[in-house]
Amino acid sequence: MKKERETMVKLVKLRNEIRKRRCVSQMDELYKGGQRICAICGKSIERGYSVDHVYPRAIYKWSEKYLSRDEQNQLVDCIESDGNYVETHRDCNMAKEDTMPQIDRLYLTPEKKKELQLVEEKIHKELENYTNQKSQLLRNQNGKCIGCGCDLQEGVLRRKDPKMPRIWENACVVCHECNIKRERFC
Numbered sequence: 001m002k003k004e005r006e007t008m009v010k011l012v013k014l015r016n017e018i019r020k021r022r023c024v025s026q027m028d029e030l031y032k033g034g035q036r037i038c039a040i041c042g043k044s045i046e047r048g049y050s051v052d053h054v055y056p057r058a059i060y061k062w063s064e065k066y067l068s069r070d071e072q073n074q075l076v077d078c079i080e081s082d083g084n085y086v087e088t089h090r091d092c093n094m095a096k097e098d099t100m101p102q103i104d105r106l107y108l109t110p111e112k113k114k115e116l117q118l119v120e121e122k123i124h125k126e127l128e129n130y131t132n133q134k135s136q137l138l139r140n141q142n143g144k145c146i147g148c149g150c151d152l153q154e155g156v157l158r159r160k161d162p163k164m165p166r167i168w169e170n171a172c173v174v175c176h177e178c179n180i181k182r183e184r185f186c
């Protein structure tokens with residue numbers, strides 16, 4: 001059973017990697033000779049090219065235990081679809097972590113914004129749930145990081161105990177520094 005689960009996880013990772021590579025090569029084609037603009041900072045991308053999910057994978061990671069398999073598959077497909085990818089600098093992408101995008105503030109063509117709106121419409125319910133749960137957690141923590149106690153604007157959602165599943169009882173919000181330490185928060 002555990003083996004099966006591990007194989008599943010590997011397959012999903014592989015599928016996502018292939019999608020991402022395909023997406024990079026499609027974008028390469030699309031922007032050949034043109035100027036690549038980072039969706040986050042609006043500057044041209046000369047090095048450190050990356051593609052980024054606008055709506056983060058965390059949305060489906062944190063819904064797995066609450067949706068049927070079909071619903072979950074649909075959600076994954078939508079978040080991994082080309083419509084949800086934008087071009088960014090690798091650094092801008094890393095700095096953003098899994099914070100929620102403000103589409104109006106991204107540097108995108110009107111066509112791309114429309115594509116993102118379609119993604120948003122399809123994942124609306126799960127997106128809303130994710131956002132509400134995360135803000136509720138942050139309120140419960142009095143707006144502070146559970147690791148070091150610093151004030152948080154949005155923070156990073158993660159498991160208190162990384163060995164336990166992604167259920168809301170096992171969730172907390174931490175700052176970037178605490179998140180990269182990868183320790184337990186319980």
Ligand SMILES: [Zn+2]
Nearest residue numbers: 038041089092
């Ligand atoms: Zn950038």
Ligand SMILES: [Zn+2]
Nearest residue numbers: 145148175178
């Ligand atoms: Zn912290």
